[in-house]
Amino acid sequence: MMRVTRYIYLLLVAGILTCSAQSADAQNIFGRLKDKLSGKSAENEGSSKKKGGKSAAVDPAELSLDENVMLPRVGEKQHTAVADYMGALARKLASRKLARIELTRGGEVIVATIGTDQLFAPNDTVLRDNAQEFLRPYAELLKQMGMYKMIVVCHTDDTGSENYTDRLSEARASAVYDYLLKNQLESVDLLSYALGATEPCVPNDSRENRAKNRRVEIYIVPDKLILEMAKSGKLQFRN
Numbered sequence: 001m002m003r004v005t006r007y008i009y010l011l012l013v014a015g016i017l018t019c020s021a022q023s024a025d026a027q028n029i030f031g032r033l034k035d036k037l038s039g040k041s042a043e044n045e046g047s048s049k050k051k052g053g054k055s056a057a058v059d060p061a062e063l064s065l066d067e068n069v070m071l072p073r074v075g076e077k078q079h080t081a082v083a084d085y086m087g088a089l090a091r092k093l094a095s096r097k098l099a100r101i102e103l104t105r106g107g108e109v110i111v112a113t114i115g116t117d118q119l120f121a122p123n124d125t126v127l128r129d130n131a132q133e134f135l136r137p138y139a140e141l142l143k144q145m146g147m148y149k150m151i152v153v154c155h156t157d158d159t160g161s162e163n164y165t166d167r168l169s170e171a172r173a174s175a176v177y178d179y180l181l182k183n184q185l186e187s188v189d190l191l192s193y194a195l196g197a198t199e200p201c202v203p204n205d206s207r208e209n210r211a212k213n214r215r216v217e218i219y220i221v222p223d224k225l226i227l228e229m230a231k232s233g234k235l236q237f238r239n
Helices: 024-050 065-069 076-094 131-142 162-181 207-213 224-231
Strands: 100-104 109-115 148-155 190-196 215-222
Touching (some): 065 148, 065 190, 065 215, 076 100, 131 148, 131 162, 131 215
Antiparallel strands (some): 109 215
16 A cells, blocks of 8 residues: 655654655655546546436545545645644644654644554553543544544554454554544544554564554544635634
8 A cells, every 4th residue: 555655744753753754756646646536536527427417425435545645635725724724733732742743745634643552552452541641632633523534544563473463453443443433423534444564664673663663643634624614714723
């Protein structure tokens, strides 16, 4: 799977060191994804004309992680307002000093990275008692219906077989997903991906590096309500 490159404004490192830089080939990912999604949109438009003009909705569950991070798209005229808003939210999250907070997609999307050692005991899939301290801010954001799409991505190191690391990351992703979904409405926009050991951010050649690779990433994507507020000039961040 292609990864979303992080040209990002590193706001904070809290017990988790920065992952290694992505390759130069990945720097064109946004252009490639834009073309790909435009192709999907064209197909949907053509299909809708045959069905009386009703547009076919894209099912997020059928999209890759990178495609979901790209949607919904922000119009050029709304980009500055949305990026300013998400930047202010990123600074607020960073002030808690419990995750590495970054911005991607031109400043429109927040990525919060939490080491799984903070959330789970070794080889365990049940959240630690204090895990809610790390995850509560993201659950609170989901209560603002229509404001954010959230994507949970779980990674492991390469200790154990591929089957083991895949199952471990899936169970841990589900545990975080279930916590965030708790007490939320059914219509909340929340997705999860379990990537196992397939995407290390550094080589798994030391205990320290393996700890860096064991991580949960939470993508916070501006959703429809933010886009509507930006279009009407009403988008303001309130701390």
